[in-house]
Amino acid sequence: xxxxxxxxxxxxxxxxxxxxxxxxxxxxxxxxxxxxxxxxxxxxxxxxxxxxxxxxxxxxxxxxxxxxxxxxxxxxxxxxxxxxxxxxxxxxxxxxxxxxxxxxxxxxxxxxxxxxxxxxxxxxxxxxxxxxxxxxxxxxxxxxxxxxxxxxxxxxxxxxxxxxxxxxxxxxxxxxxxxxxxxxxxxxxxxxxxxxxxxxxxxxxxxxxxxxxxxxxxxxxxxxxxxxxxxxxxxxxxxxxxxxxxxxxxxxxxxxxxxxxxxxxxxxxxxxxxxxxxxxxxxxxxxxxxxxxxxxxxxxxxxxxxxxxxxxxxxxxxxxxxxxxxxxxxxxxxxxxxxxxxxxxxxxxxxxxxxxxxxxxxxxxxxxxxxxxxxxxxx
Numbered sequence: 001x002x003x004x005x006x007x008x009x010x011x012x013x014x015x016x017x018x019x020x021x022x023x024x025x026x027x028x029x030x031x032x033x034x035x036x037x038x039x040x041x042x043x044x045x046x047x048x049x050x051x052x053x054x055x056x057x058x059x060x061x062x063x064x065x066x067x068x069x070x071x072x073x074x075x076x077x078x079x080x081x082x083x084x085x086x087x088x089x090x091x092x093x094x095x096x097x098x099x100x101x102x103x104x105x106x107x108x109x110x111x112x113x114x115x116x117x118x119x120x121x122x123x124x125x126x127x128x129x130x131x132x133x134x135x136x137x138x139x140x141x142x143x144x145x146x147x148x149x150x151x152x153x154x155x156x157x158x159x160x161x162x163x164x165x166x167x168x169x170x171x172x173x174x175x176x177x178x179x180x181x182x183x184x185x186x187x188x189x190x191x192x193x194x195x196x197x198x199x200x201x202x203x204x205x206x207x208x209x210x211x212x213x214x215x216x217x218x219x220x221x222x223x224x225x226x227x228x229x230x231x232x233x234x235x236x237x238x239x240x241x242x243x244x245x246x247x248x249x250x251x252x253x254x255x256x257x258x259x260x261x262x263x264x265x266x267x268x269x270x271x272x273x274x275x276x277x278x279x280x281x282x283x284x285x286x287x288x289x290x291x292x293x294x295x296x297x298x299x300x301x302x303x304x305x306x307x308x309x310x311x312x313x314x315x316x317x318x319x320x321x322x323x324x325x326x327x328x329x330x331x332x333x334x335x336x337x338x339x340x341x342x343x344x345x346x347x348x349x350x351x352x353x354x355x356x357x358x359x360x361x362x363x364x365x366x367x368x369x370x371x372x373x374x375x376x377x378x379x
Contacts, residue, residue, distance in 0.1 A: 003032070003035065004037075006025060006032065007032075007035060007037055007040075007043075009025055010022055010025045010026065010032075010043055011040060011043070011046050013025060014043060014046050014047050014050065014052055014055055015046075015050055015052075017052050017054070017055065019054055019055055019058055022043070022055055022058065022059075023058060023062070026043075026062065028062070030063060033059070033062055033063060033064055034063075034064060034065050034068055036068060036069070036070035037070075038070075038071075038072070039071060039072045040070070040071065041069075041070025041071035041077070041080065042064065042065070042068050042070045042077070043059055043064070044056065044059050044060070044064045044065075044066065044068070044077040045070050045071050045077050045080045047059060047077075047089075048077040048078075048080045048081040048084070048086060048089050048093070049071075049080045049081070049084050049086075050084075051084070051086045051088075051089060053088050053089055053092060056077075056089055056092060056093070057092065060096055066078075066093065066096055066097065066098050066099075067098060067099045067101075069107075073104075073106035073107060074104075074106065074107060075101060075104075075106065075107035075108075075109070075112075076098060076099060076101055076107070076109075077093060077098070078090060078093045078094070078098040078099070078100065078101075078109050079101065079107055079108070079109045079112055080112075081093060081109075082109035082110070082112045082113040082116075082118065082121050082125065083109070083112030083113070083115070083116055084116070085113075085116050085118040085121065087118070087120055087121055087124070090109070090121050090124060090125075091124065091324045091328075094124070094128055094322075094324065094330065095321045095322040095323065095324055095330065096321060097322075100125065100128070100129075100130045100131075102130065102131050102134045104136070105136040105138065105141065105144075105149075108134075109121075109125060109130070110122065110125050110126075110130050110132065110146055111146065111149055113125065114146060114149055114150050114153060114155055114158055115149075115153055115155075117153075117155055117158070119155075119157060119158050119161065122158050122161060122162070123161060123328060124324075124328050126161070126162070127328045127329070127330075128328075128330060132145065132146045132147070132162055133145055133146075134146075146162050147159050147162045147163060150162060180323075180325050180326060181226050181229070181246065181323065181325070181331065182210070182226060184320070184323050185210060185212070185224050185226070185320075188319050188320050189212045189218055189222045189224070189319065190212050190213075190215045190217065190218065190222075191212070192210045192211065192212055193211050193212060193213045194210075194211040194257075195208050195209070195210055195211070196208065196209040196211065196271065197209075204230075204231050204282045205227050205228055205230045205231055205278075205279070205282050206227050206230075207225050207226070207227040207228050207275055207278045207279060208225070208226050208227050209223050209224070209225055209271060209274060209275065210223070210224045210225070210226055211223060211257065212224070214253040219253055220250045220251060220252060220253055220367045221250070221251040221252070221253060221255055221257070222248065222249075222250055222251075223248070223249045223250075223251065223270070223271065223274055224246060224247070224248050224333075225246045225247045225248075225274065225275075225278045226246060227278075228245060228246050228247065228278040228279075228282075229244040229245060229246050229329070229331045231282060232244060233245060233281035233282065233287035233288065234281065234287040242287050242288075242289050242332065243287070243329070243330070244329050244330060244331045244332065245281075245287075245288055245331065245332045245333070245334055246278075246331060246332075246333055246334075247274055247277060247278055247333070247334055247335075247336055248317050248319075248320065248333055248334065248335045248336070249270055249273075249274045249335070249336045249368070250335070250366055250367040250368060251270060251367070251368050252367060252368065252369070255267070255270075255368075265304055265305075266304040266305060266306050266307075269303045269304050270303075270338075270368060273303070273312055273336065273338075274336060277294060277312060277314075277336060280294075288314055288334065289314065289332075289334075290314055290315060290316050290334065290352070291313075291314065291347075291351075291352040291353075292313075292314040293311055293312065293313050293314070293339070293344050293347060293348070293352070294311065294312045294314075295310065295311045295341075295344065296310045296311065296312075299341065300341045300344065303338065304370075306370060307338075307370035307371070308340060308374070309338040309339065309340060309370060310339075310340065310341050310344075311338070311339050311340070311341060311343070311344045312336050312337070312338055312339070313336075313337040313338075313339045313343075313344075313347065313352065313355070314334045314335075314336065314337075315334060315335045315336075315337045315352075315356065315366065316334065316335065317333040317334060317335045318335070318366065320333035321333075335366050337366050338368055338370075339355075339376075340374045340375075340376050341376070342374055342375075342376025342377055343355055343374065343375055343376035344376075345376060346358070346375070346376045355375070358375045358378070359375060362375055362378075
């Protein structure tokens with residue numbers, strides 16, 4: 001089947017929301033998956049335009065380039081979704097790391113949302129740090145920013161939002177917000193078996209540790225914090241996209257977790273560090289993000305007598321994408337990965353991405369293994 005006819009059939013299946021047919025027609029062909037045809041753009045553009053969220057998700061799972069330009073104005077799928085008022089798709093694309101392209105007014109999703117009068121999408125983009133100050137000069141505008149554009153389009157309410165402190169102030173996370181996070185955790189890892197609570201003096205947040213036991217899908221114990229994201233880690237402009245976070249730590253399926261067993265430091269230290277790391281940004285300045293390494297002292301000392309692991313690397317969660325709650329806050333999930341001092345030096349010298357690549361090369365998992373191979377000794 002020629003590409004033009006195949007693309008036409010795929011677009012038809014997308015509009016019919018026929019997920020299985022779309023997958024069948026693409027058939028893992030990356031060239032077809034990311035083909036861009038005017039005026040439609042890529043298939044991700046088409047799905048975003050028509051509000052087909054499940055197809056958007058499947059296309060991204062198949063490897064669709066989330067930031068590929070296309071369509072009439074040459075923007076990304078995020079721009080298409082914003083311009084068509086597809087709020088849930090805008091939310092999802094942002095959690096997947098879609099770029100908020102402000103290189104040209106036609107590609108700017110904020111301008112698309114303003115023109116369509118989609119105030120909720122405007123608020124969402126502002127909260128996620130889109131540049132509202134950038135100005136454009138062209139055939140139909142001169143030195144025009146988002147506020148001026150909103151006035152020109154007659155979107156006075158949106159102009160007021162843009163002027164009201166630039167970012168909407170959202171309330172602190174309520175119990176309802178915590179419930180949303182708990183639902184998301186359960187969806188990703190399974191039912192919560194136990195909750196461990198403890199208040200740390202001097203911290204703004206109360207962090208609980210949710211315990212999820214092994215299952216057929218996850219053959220390890222999962223610990224996930226809740227409460228860390230009740231407050232922003234940092235309110236500076238530099239912290240856009242990194243304000244809110246929760247942490248994940250994976251333990252072997254047979255790790256001792258009873259109250260009596262937790263009195264042994266060799267068993268307790270992973271929980272202690274999970275809680276301690278969750279409180280760090282709320283007791284000190286700054287925020288946590290991927291690539292941060294926290295040593296157990298300087299020079300780093302082993303966490304316990306039965307292991308030489310001595311540092312914690314903050315990594316991306318493999319299972320959990322960033323989550324946008326009902327207050328439009330992006331909550332990032334990071335996995336704590338215990339590492340050796342030699343691995344810390346490797347990451348400091350060559351970057352944490354290099355170290356993660358080495359982990360993948362030698363099949364090192366992100367589940368704690370206190371006796372695992374030391375990749376830092378391999379050079």
